[in-house]
Amino acid sequence: MSDLQLDSQGRLRHFLTVEGLSREWLLKIMDTAESFGSVTYQKVKKVPLLRGKTVVNLFFETSTRTRTTFELAAKRLSADVLNLNVQVSATAKGESLLDTIRNLEAMSVDMFVVRHPDSGAAHFIARHVAPEVCVINAGDGRHAHPTQALLDVFTIRRHKPDFASLKVAIVGDILHSRVARSQIHALKTLGVPEIRVVAPRTLLPKAVESLGVVPYCELEAGIEGVDVILMLRLQKERMQGAFIPSEHEYYRSFGLTSARLARAKPDCLVMHPGPINRGVEIASEVADGVHSVILEQVSHGIAVRMAVMALVMGRAG
Template identity: 70%
Template structure:
């Protein structure tokens, strides 16, 4: 029996809380299934019946636009019923505990909770206390993990660079210390066998465990971007910083901002990614963010297909051969 809380007794995905600890085949299955869902938006009726009769509750204790919206669209594309719980006006604002709220939602026959929370480990805590029929998907918890964002980034890379991650050199640039997205990207890239993974940031924004994760650390932007195939930019997460870790946004941009001159150090066919929200003129120049090498808006679109794949796998409804997407 698997000891990973994310897997059921047969080794199938029940929760999706983190990429860490999952096998390469599981990640590949998510990417392959997402590929089958990517064509749904081109259909006249943008729905498949896989989760008809299922109820999915979005519990976002942190503000979000792209993540919450794409999760909602993904659930609706799968024909599920969706509850968007307004946490600010829910009974938790009256003192109800988190577990009591969850148990009440379970009593309403919800099948999945999509959880975004400011506290690291919140999704794991919820997964340990839900009823056996309920799945939990982590939509971002503190500085810990954002696994569906990590997977939609892998999906975007694979669509542009092919399935052989071993041939790729990838650079993650910016506030790696406070980024749950970066942690999920690093785990996913390592599991998928990336050729070389680089972290490019000032010393104050690189986590001490980066080297142990097989990441090559660069503090010089030009050297860090030399001959890379993929550049993933991250925003400065000031809301999670304690103390003055950088002098100013303008100085950070001078040293670590991505403009056309800096991007020229990468390979000619490099793709530029960013999980959003973008801070133009702080971590990336508008000409690059909107340029021909940018796949940032594709990441948003790809999020729907990847989240459809994760939801259907967790609820045991991946398409059969004759049921295709």
């Protein structure tokens, strides 16, 4: 995996997963994101790092936050951006994925930002693009969502910079979540000593302990004394069969309410990658409360994605 992501000089060639990337690389991305944070507050919200470059948002799944923040990130780096509507593109008419990539490459594209329902799709594209083209994984199947994980740990570091002292709970649909997998790898690499996954047994992967996490099947016990709670959305579009009795029953047992949040540390951070299902995963008073940094995650997503784009294009660091 690292051979695909890094070139022979150890520079970031593609950004496909946080798994296998070193702690130094994760810190470098976050430090670069810090340097881009001030761009948002400039009168002209642009820097010229990717001027003359063309970025294609190649989304085979619907998305709002991820696609929009990638688009804003590319534009703030002064790149030209093409958003490909795959539902009405040639792939919907039977053209193969590789043919689509080849045709776009013929238009002198420099970077693909790929979101796909199949695990491994971004890696497949990265193996077949021309040497001068970069690929960023914006989420593939159940496998990985690396920029989401990076913006999550970036947000945590803003409030709690000592990763080695943290207890983190990831709560919700662990089984179907690419976000959870990427979060676990990022947190482990950064030295978080205790990572808990909290979910009904039906939403925990088999042998989840092999990922270096501690599973809990009761929310109250799982968030007791933690510093950070990372809530997850129920991945209903990826569920085949009855994994929970009902959304009402799920909320009754695993919904994060103010009363349950009181079991965590008094300064606990509450996070969610969105979109939020209020009254299913989390109560509105928690989502909008003083512990919530959910909107910060969205803002930080732009800076983190700017950093990743700049680094894979060799224009930062």
